[in-house]
Amino acid sequence: MFTYVGLIELTPEGREVLEKAPEYLEKFRKIVEEEGGVLEDTFAVMGPWDFLALVKYPDNAAAFRALAKIGKLEVVKTETFPIEKVDVFLKALV
Numbered sequence: 001m002f003t004y005v006g007l008i009e010l011t012p013e014g015r016e017v018l019e020k021a022p023e024y025l026e027k028f029r030k031i032v033e034e035e036g037g038v039l040e041d042t043f044a045v046m047g048p049w050d051f052l053a054l055v056k057y058p059d060n061a062a063a064f065r066a067l068a069k070i071g072k073l074e075v076v077k078t079e080t081f082p083i084e085k086v087d088v089f090l091k092a093l094v
Contacts (some may be wrong), residue, residue, distance in 0.1 A: 001037075001038070001056040001057065001058055002056065002057055002058070002059065002060070002063075002082060003040075003054065003055070003056050003082070003083050003084070004054075004055045004056070004057060004063055004080050004081060004082050004083060005052065005053070005054060005055075005080070005081050005083050006052070006053040006054075006055055006078050006079070006080045007049045007051075007052060007078065007079045007080070007081075008028075008049060008050055008051040008052070008053060008076050008077070008078050009048065009049050009050055009076065009077045009078075010050050010075060010076055011074065011075055011076060011077055013074055013075055014074075014075030014076055017075070020075075024073060024075050024076065025042060025051070027073060028053070028070055028073075028076070031066050031069045031070055032055055032057075032066050034066070034069075035057065035062040035063075035065050035066040035069075036057065036058045036062050037055055037056055037057040037058070037062060037063070037066060038055065038056045039053060039054075039055050040054040040055065040056060041053070041054045042054075055080075060082075063080065067080055
């Protein structure tokens with residue numbers, strides 16, 4: 001499994017129904033799981049993003065499929081990046 005960080009921003013439509021955020025986060029979780037992924041944790045954040053999600057997917061193809069489905073919800077925008085522990089990165093430099 002590969003780990004990704006998802007930066008999530010509510011769209012104007014999503015902000016109009018902010019009270020439904022828990023429902024949309026649950027839909028997000030289900031979509032991730034349908035693609036063989038695991039939503040490890042979700043955080044509310046201050047700044048330009050509303051939420052940060054730590055997600056594991058079996059491969060990039062699964063991540064792309066999940067993100068396409070999440071994009072169809074039209075209440076959130078996401079930017080997703082693969083992440084790795086610093087020690088793994090540093091070992092790659094040697």
